[in-house]
Every structure is written in structure tokens, then in C-alpha cells.
Amino acid sequence: MMSGVIGYTYQAEKLCPSCTLKTMRANGIKVQKGKPHEDAIRRAAQNLGIDFDDEHSYDSDNFPKPVTEQQCETELTEVPGDKTGTRHAISDERCTGDKCGKWLVLGEKSPSEAALTRYVRDSYELPHALAKRVAGELRRWGLSHPEFIKEKTARQAATMFPHDFATVEFRGNPQQVVMFPTPQADGDVCFYCEMPWEEHMFTCDTCGIDIPALTPHRHQVPVKGQRKLPLVLAP
Structure with a gap:
């Protein structure tokens, strides 16, 4: 049994488990409900005569291939004004399913703008008006989830306003x-x-x-x- 599966590559997209199951059903593949996604997809593969454990035996255009955290590509975000020239790495990818946008490793979406503002305000003890502008700038840089935000970066954004x-x-x-x-x-x-x-x-x-x-x-x-x-x- 495969472990640590966070999503699937399917029809040229990286999808979270929920979007994978939804897309499979939309394509006419029967997927058992009420089961963990790995079990349900494995059973669907068996029904179609696909060797799910041998990824080289089938094409991801026809059936989902699992993606583990180790396989998740790194997204690089360049923060303006960083004199070191460092590109900040986000070891995660978003689900490209229709209107989904979940981070595959985190398994959740980024918080709303208002929620991120509250997080920045409370975590770094900023005035609310400044926290709102800082949160907006962090989102513009691609740092839209608290998991990706470091205090140094938040303080750097504050210098801009x-x-x-x-x-x-x-x-x-x-x-x-x-x-x-x-x-x-x-x-x-x-x-x-x-x-x-x-x-x-x-x-x-x-x-x-x-x-x-x-x-x-x-x-x-x-x-x-x-x-x-x-x-x-x-x-």
C-alpha cells in the first residue's frame, strides 16, 4: 500500500484527492464512495485492468498517478527588496482543479484576506491598518498562507507603508x-x-x-x- 500520497497527476493537472475523484467521475470512471481516496482509486484501477503500482504501465492522461510530498515541486517566490537575492522556497503546489486552489502538502486553501490580516496583526502585533497592507503585500509575493510567512519577511513588508x-x-x-x-x-x-x-x-x-x-x-x-x-x- 502506497503511503504519503497528497494528490495526483491527472490529465496534465496536479489535483488534490477530492478534485481527482471528482474528475474521474466526470470522465465516467466509477469510484467507490465512502472509502479513503487511495483505496477508492486503487479499486477503480483494478476494475479497469490498470496496474496502479507500476506508474510506467499507464499514462496519466487516462488514469491518475499518485504524487507524494517528496515529488511535490517547489514554488519559488522572489521578495522585492531582499538584498541577499534569495528566492524564498515554498515546497508545495496548489491544486489546479476548478476553483479549488488547495495546497497539496498542507491539504487546505490559503486563508481569506481578512483572516490573513488577523493572523499578521496578532502574530506580529501590528496596528490593524498596517497589518491589512502587509497581508496584501505578502499575498502579492505569493506568501498567502501563514505556514510560508516568516517574521523577517512580514517586518520587511511593513517598511513599504x-x-x-x-x-x-x-x-x-x-x-x-x-x-x-x-x-x-x-x-x-x-x-x-x-x-x-x-x-x-x-x-x-x-x-x-x-x-x-x-x-x-x-x-x-x-x-x-x-x-x-x-x-x-x-x-
Whole structure:
């Protein structure tokens, strides 16, 4: 008995077990219901005189061939701005069945945009508005499932969007985590994106444009939860 089967190659597609059974039935192949997919497909092969254990004896255009996790091809995702030039590997494939999209190894779909936003917000303690933009960017990069997301990548995505600066220190006795809206010491970085204050972008509430922290601007820029930045007149 074969083990570790996560899907099947059938008629030039990689299909999850459910879509494989559905496609077989649509093609007129009788498949027993109520049985594990491997058992049902093996019985269907016997009925058709196919040696299911010898993949070279039949063509996947005519009958499904099993795919194990080890056979699952790796999807490479290139994250913009990664100075190392690393292409992030996702050792999984999606089912190409009609409107399915399950990851074969994970056996499930990626969460909805709203669910991924909640995951990013809660896992990395981001403000909801920033988490929504970060989640959208991660999905654009192909990192649409929490299983594929690393903290470093999420923080990297956060650097792409204007957001409040927050730095964290331990204060008091007993010590407690205290969050500050401005740097408290040289080298302080933002809790959300791990970048220094000087490299942040803020959004001007008056004109609505994004402004680098050190760029002269003709409006005061109130940042939510923070004191106003000093007024600097453009030359």
C-alpha cells in the first residue's frame, strides 16, 4: 500500500484527492464512495485492468498517478527588496482543479484576506491598518498562507507603508514593557518594522501625501498617538 500520497497527476493537472475523484467521475470512471481516496482509486484501477503500482504501465492522461510530498515541486517566490537575492522556497503546489486552489502538502486553501490580516496583526502585533497592507503585500509575493510567512519577511513588508513609529523599552519595578512614540535612545528601531525613525514614512493628515521623516514639509504632520512632528518650512 502506497503511503504519503497528497494528490495526483491527472490529465496534465496536479489535483488534490477530492478534485481527482471528482474528475474521474466526470470522465465516467466509477469510484467507490465512502472509502479513503487511495483505496477508492486503487479499486477503480483494478476494475479497469490498470496496474496502479507500476506508474510506467499507464499514462496519466487516462488514469491518475499518485504524487507524494517528496515529488511535490517547489514554488519559488522572489521578495522585492531582499538584498541577499534569495528566492524564498515554498515546497508545495496548489491544486489546479476548478476553483479549488488547495495546497497539496498542507491539504487546505490559503486563508481569506481578512483572516490573513488577523493572523499578521496578532502574530506580529501590528496596528490593524498596517497589518491589512502587509497581508496584501505578502499575498502579492505569493506568501498567502501563514505556514510560508516568516517574521523577517512580514517586518520587511511593513517598511513599504507609512505607519506610526513605536519603540519598546522595559521600565519600572517590576519591569513592564512600555511603548514610546519616539526614539528614546540612539539606535532605537521601530517595533513594527525594525527600522530607525529616520527611515520612516509618515502620512500628512493635511494634504494626504506620504512624507519621509526627515523631508521638509510645509504642514505639521500629526501622527496618531504621537505628538506632532516639528513644523519645517520647505525652502
